[in-house]
Amino acid sequence: MADLWQNAMDYAVAIARKAGEVVRDALRDDMKVMTKSSSVDLVTQTDQKVEQLIIQSVKEKFPTHRFIGEESVAAGEACDLTDSPTWIIDPIDGTTNFVHAFPFVAVSIGFSVNKQSEFGVVYSCLEDKMFTARRGKGAFCNGEPLKVSDQEDIKQSIIATEFGSSREPEAVDKIFSSLRNILCIPVHGVRGAGSAAINMCLVASGCVEAYYEIGIHIWDVAAGSLIVSEAGGVLMDVEGGVVDLMSRRIVAANRRAIAERIVKEIDSFSPPRDDTPPSKQ
């Protein structure tokens, strides 16, 4: 049977590559850096330009499809995931890296239908690595199949995480408390690429055993989640149980036992959900 969404996925890969070129070119220019929710939540004209480029290109080809885009939501659009085919876009995941030319910057495009993820594309544009996954068909990097690490022992693992863009003391205290607990299990190391999407691709590639973060948004992890699960990994909420991409909390791991061990050490909290309008937060 023909794959209904393969055409859309091929299109997403082509747009992500084009978007990556725009990002790479912009690194050479002077940047105007603006802020969003806090003085460390950065955005540039390139984030906005790339998001518009992706949305306009998709609209030409798939006029009935819907969008959740980071910069459109920042501009006031609703973050609604319906049953309609929906493109979930982070035009630059790792904007702080981009601003500082720290070389981990990704274009992330997730696609969901009936609230189920159908494909995910993460283009790590400075490394020129194209990560892709189609539901039920595996995950790939530049066409090569991906598989999570087979490590069973958390004490022999590397765990990825991020500090995020909240500087509220209560949140920072919990982030540090979780980090301390995990570091002192002890694990071999803790790392962070500065891009949620790339961290998830590192889990899918078997370079780190797990990644967790509280404070991410649906556009940071929509594509990466499918890439992890298609590479054989698991997703979980930071308190255990089923992950909810609107909840702004995620654990992605090579296996359930490692995810559950991390959950035990996380001092959890709940940022305002992505699907709660700012007026109700």
Ligand SMILES: O=P(O)(O)O[C@H]1[C@H](O)[C@@H](O)[C@H](O)[C@@H](O)[C@@H]1O
């Ligand atoms: O760079 P953006 O798209 O803003 O995404 C980042 C996110 O906002 C932060 O919370 C995470 O810590 C980063 O890893 C994201 O990639």
Ligand SMILES: [Mg+2]
């Ligand atoms: Mg992001």
Ligand SMILES: [Mg+2]
């Ligand atoms: Mg972004």
